[in-house]
Amino acid sequence: MLVIAAEATDGGLPFPSLSNLIEWPNLIDSIGLNKIGIIHLLSVLIPAIVFFLAGQQKGLVPTGIRTIAEGVIEFVEKQIILPAIGPDGLKYLPLLLSFFLFVFFGNITEVIPFFQMPANARMAGPLVLALVAWGMFIAVGVKHQGIGYFKEVAFPPGVPKALLPLVAFIELLSTFILRPFSHAVRLFANMLAGHILLVTFAVLCIGVASGILYILELVTFPGLVLFTAFEMFVSVIQAFVFTILAAVYIGGALHPSH
Amino acid sequence: MSLAAQVIAQTGDELKSAAAAEGAGFAYGLAAIGPGIGIGYLVGQAVQAMARQPESAGQVQTTMFLGVAFTEALALETKEDDVTIAITVDGEEILILAADEESTESGEATEAEEVPNPVIPEPAEVVWAAISFFALWALMKFVLLPPILAKRAEREEKILADREAADRATASLAEVQGEYDAALAAARTEADGIIETARNEAGDHRSGVMADANTEIAGMRADAASGLDASRTDAIDSMRGDVGDIAVAAASAVLGKDLDRGAQQGAIDAALSGGDN
Structure with a gap:
C-alpha cells in the first residue's frame, strides 16, 4: 500500500508523495474501477445487505440485524431530520439515510485493514453527494415556494435598501454556487487530512525504527494508535455533519425564512 | 511514477522543496490558530449552554457540530490549497509532507507527467460514486426501507393498541372490582339482615314458648288450685x-x-x- 518514495537524504525521512497516498491504479482497466470504486460499491452493498435482511425478518419485535438497521434509521430521524428540518422532513429519510451510510462507509475504510483509504479523501464521492444535495434543495425550494424561492434567497428580509444589490449577489453566489463546493470540500479535506495524519504517523513509526531514534517510537506508536481511534470518531462525525448540512439546506428550502 | 524518477526528483531540487515545504507548513500552522480558537470558544459556550439547560442539550449539540463544521472548514480550505506539512526534530527536518502545487512541481520537474490537483475529481471515480450513490438511494427508497418502516409502524400501532387495551382492561378491572365490592357489601348486609331476623325470630320464639309455658303453668296452677x-x-x-x-x-x-x-x-x-x- 504504502510506497516509500525516496531514499533518506541528509538525515531526512522519505515521505511518499501525495499521489502515492490517494491515487489508486485501476483494478479493472476497461471500466476504470479502482480501490475507490470498490469502496463506493461496498458502501452500497453492505447497507443493502443489512437493511434487506432486516426487512426480511418476521415478527414485530426487532432482534439482531434489524436492531442495527432500526437504530440507524432512528438516529437519522431523531438526531438529523427532526432538529434540522422538522416533522415534515421525514419524507426525505431515504435520501438522508443514504447520505449518512454512504459517507460513513466511505470514511470508515480509512481505518479498516487492506483498505486503509477513505474513499471520501478523493473529491469524486463528496462532489457527487454535494451535487445531489444541491439539486435536491433547489428542487425542494422551487416545488414548495415556486420561483419566489430565488427571490427569497436573494433578498433576505430586513436588509437596508442600499445594500440589497450587494447582498443579493453574495447570497446567490454563496447559496447556489459556493455551497456544493464547500459542502463537498468540508468532507473531502477532513478525510484527506485524516488520511495524511495516519500516514504521517505510520511513516514516522517505520522511519524511527533504527538506531538511537528508536526511542521516538514511544511517541509515534501511541500517536498512531490514538489517531486511528480519533479517525474512527471523525468518520462518524463527518458523516453526521455532511448529512445534517444537507438536511439544513433542504430544510431552508422547505420553509421560507421568517 | 517510477521509484527511480522520484529519487532523482527529490534529490535534485531538495533544498528548494524543503524550503517551500517549511514555509507552507508554517503558513498552515498560522492558519490553524484562528479556527482553533473559534472551535474552542464554540464548544466551551455549547458546554455552558448544556450545563445551564440540560433539557436543550440535543439541540445545542446539533448546532455545535454545525458550527464546528463551518469553523473547521476555514482551516481545511487553507490546507487543501497547500497541503504541506514539515516535521522537524532538533532543527533537522526528518519528514516533509509536500503536496502543494509548487513543491510537487519542483520535485518532479524531471518527470513530464503532470500531477493533478487533488481537488479535481477523477472522472472514472465520479462515475462510480454516482452509480453507487444513486443505486443506494433508489434501493433505500423503493426496496430496503419500506418493509422496515411498515413493520415499525405496525409495531407502533400494535403497541398503541395494546396500551389502549391495557387501559381498557384496567378500567374494566376497576369496574368489576367495584361490582364485586358492591355485591359483597350487599351480601354482607343481607347476611346481617338474615342473622338479625333469625335472632329476632329466635327471640320471639323463645318469648312465645316461654309465654306459652308460663300460661300453661299458670293454667295448671289454676287447675290445681281449683281442684x-x-x-x-x-x-x-x-x-x-x-x-x-x-x-x-x-x-x-x-x-x-x-x-x-x-x-x-x-x-x-x-x-x-x-x-x-
Whole structure:
C-alpha cells in the first residue's frame, strides 16, 4: 500500500508523495474501477445487505440485524431530520439515510485493514453527494415556494435598501454556487487530512525504527494508535455533519425564512 | 511514477522543496490558530449552554457540530490549497509532507507527467460514486426501507393498541372490582339482615314458648288450685254432712228424741264455720 518514495537524504525521512497516498491504479482497466470504486460499491452493498435482511425478518419485535438497521434509521430521524428540518422532513429519510451510510462507509475504510483509504479523501464521492444535495434543495425550494424561492434567497428580509444589490449577489453566489463546493470540500479535506495524519504517523513509526531514534517510537506508536481511534470518531462525525448540512439546506428550502 | 524518477526528483531540487515545504507548513500552522480558537470558544459556550439547560442539550449539540463544521472548514480550505506539512526534530527536518502545487512541481520537474490537483475529481471515480450513490438511494427508497418502516409502524400501532387495551382492561378491572365490592357489601348486609331476623325470630320464639309455658303453668296452677278448692269444698261438704249426721245422731241419742236433720243443719254449719275460723 504504502510506497516509500525516496531514499533518506541528509538525515531526512522519505515521505511518499501525495499521489502515492490517494491515487489508486485501476483494478479493472476497461471500466476504470479502482480501490475507490470498490469502496463506493461496498458502501452500497453492505447497507443493502443489512437493511434487506432486516426487512426480511418476521415478527414485530426487532432482534439482531434489524436492531442495527432500526437504530440507524432512528438516529437519522431523531438526531438529523427532526432538529434540522422538522416533522415534515421525514419524507426525505431515504435520501438522508443514504447520505449518512454512504459517507460513513466511505470514511470508515480509512481505518479498516487492506483498505486503509477513505474513499471520501478523493473529491469524486463528496462532489457527487454535494451535487445531489444541491439539486435536491433547489428542487425542494422551487416545488414548495415556486420561483419566489430565488427571490427569497436573494433578498433576505430586513436588509437596508442600499445594500440589497450587494447582498443579493453574495447570497446567490454563496447559496447556489459556493455551497456544493464547500459542502463537498468540508468532507473531502477532513478525510484527506485524516488520511495524511495516519500516514504521517505510520511513516514516522517505520522511519524511527533504527538506531538511537528508536526511542521516538514511544511517541509515534501511541500517536498512531490514538489517531486511528480519533479517525474512527471523525468518520462518524463527518458523516453526521455532511448529512445534517444537507438536511439544513433542504430544510431552508422547505420553509421560507421568517 | 517510477521509484527511480522520484529519487532523482527529490534529490535534485531538495533544498528548494524543503524550503517551500517549511514555509507552507508554517503558513498552515498560522492558519490553524484562528479556527482553533473559534472551535474552542464554540464548544466551551455549547458546554455552558448544556450545563445551564440540560433539557436543550440535543439541540445545542446539533448546532455545535454545525458550527464546528463551518469553523473547521476555514482551516481545511487553507490546507487543501497547500497541503504541506514539515516535521522537524532538533532543527533537522526528518519528514516533509509536500503536496502543494509548487513543491510537487519542483520535485518532479524531471518527470513530464503532470500531477493533478487533488481537488479535481477523477472522472472514472465520479462515475462510480454516482452509480453507487444513486443505486443506494433508489434501493433505500423503493426496496430496503419500506418493509422496515411498515413493520415499525405496525409495531407502533400494535403497541398503541395494546396500551389502549391495557387501559381498557384496567378500567374494566376497576369496574368489576367495584361490582364485586358492591355485591359483597350487599351480601354482607343481607347476611346481617338474615342473622338479625333469625335472632329476632329466635327471640320471639323463645318469648312465645316461654309465654306459652308460663300460661300453661299458670293454667295448671289454676287447675290445681281449683281442684284443691273443689276437693276442699267436697271434703268440707262431706265432712259437714258426716259431722251433721254424727252430731244429729249424737244429739238424738242425748236428747232421746229424733231431731229434724234439716232443722239442725244451720246450727251445725255455724259450729263448723266457727270451728273453721
